[in-house]
Amino acid sequence: MDFVEVDLLKTAVSFEQYPDTLVPEIALVGRSNVGKSSLINCLTNRNKLARTSSTPGKTATINFYQIQKDRYRIVDLPGYGYAKVSKAEQEKWSAMIDTYLSKRYNLVQVIQLVDARHAPSKDDITMADWIRHYNFNTIVVATKIDKLKKSQIDKNLTEIYNDLQMDNNSILIPFSAEKRTGRNDLIALFDEILSN
Ligand code: GTP
Numbered sequence: 115m116d117f118v119e120v121d122l123l124k125t126a127v128s129f130e131q132y133p134d135t136l137v138p139e140i141a142l143v144g145r146s147n148v149g150k151s152s153l154i155n156c157l158t159n160r161n162k163l164a165r166t167s168s169t170p171g172k173t174a175t176i177n178f179y180q181i182q183k184d185r186y187r188i189v190d191l192p193g194y195g196y197a198k199v200s201k202a203e204q205e206k207w208s209a210m211i212d213t214y215l216s217k218r219y220n221l222v223q224v225i226q227l228v229d230a231r232h233a234p235s236k237d238d239i240t241m242a243d244w245i246r247h248y249n250f251n252t253i254v255v256a257t258k259i260d261k262l263k264k265s266q267i268d269k270n271l272t273e274i275y276n277d278l279q280m281d282n283n284s285i286l287i288p289f290s291a292e293k294r295t296g297r298n299d300l301i302a303l304f305d306e307i308l309s310n
């Protein structure tokens with residue numbers, strides 16, 4: 115998997131603004147601040163492709179990144195579950211995520227990110243249910259693994275596995291954008307998704 119000719123193709127807030135459907139898309143979902151934009155930068159070896167911030171709620175649009183001159187796309191969705199933005203704003207983002215996930219027929223896989231340091235939130239569990247409901251295989255990336263002590267990692271991963279009702283067909287990838295842990299696993303996974 116080469117990350118050549120990577121670029122932000124389109125930023126959208128409504129369905130009408132989405133780019134054409136000729137290209138397969140892999141979407142990233144997760145709470146605000148979980149590390150979606152950082153994962154895109156790590157994967158593509160670009161520091162500033164996706165804007166990241168220590169303040170949650172940075173990505174407030176749907177961002178379509180084209181990879182290999184638009185052979186496929188990675189789609190960065192707004193984060194959910196950020197209590198500090200207004201209720202109206204939260205609902206707007208939620209509707210944006212729902213519309214994308216339910217209507218986008220060139221969406222080939224949803225990847226859910228959860229923070230490896232904490233037990234999945236109620237929103238994380240709802241999102242996992244939603245992903246199953248739409249018959250996507252459960253693929254979870256546990257982010258910020260560099261912030262855990264070695265002794266905590268297995269315990270936390272087991273908790274994520276159980277809380278999100280994962281099973282033998284599910285995939286759980288421990289990841290750190292900072293240390294680039296799990297990057298090769300993710301790349302292999304992307305190759306597999308796109309070869310189907
Ligand atoms: P929203 O756009 O608000 O939904 O957030 P996001 O999910 O895109 O998160 P973002 O990538 O902006 O990262 C949020 C914060 O977490 C930033 O300060 C990142 O530097 C930090 N961060 C992301 N990934 C990692 C990681 O693997 N390890 C560590 N230590 N910090 C990380």
Ligand code: MG
Pocket residue numbers: 150151152165166172173190
């Ligand atoms: Mg972001």
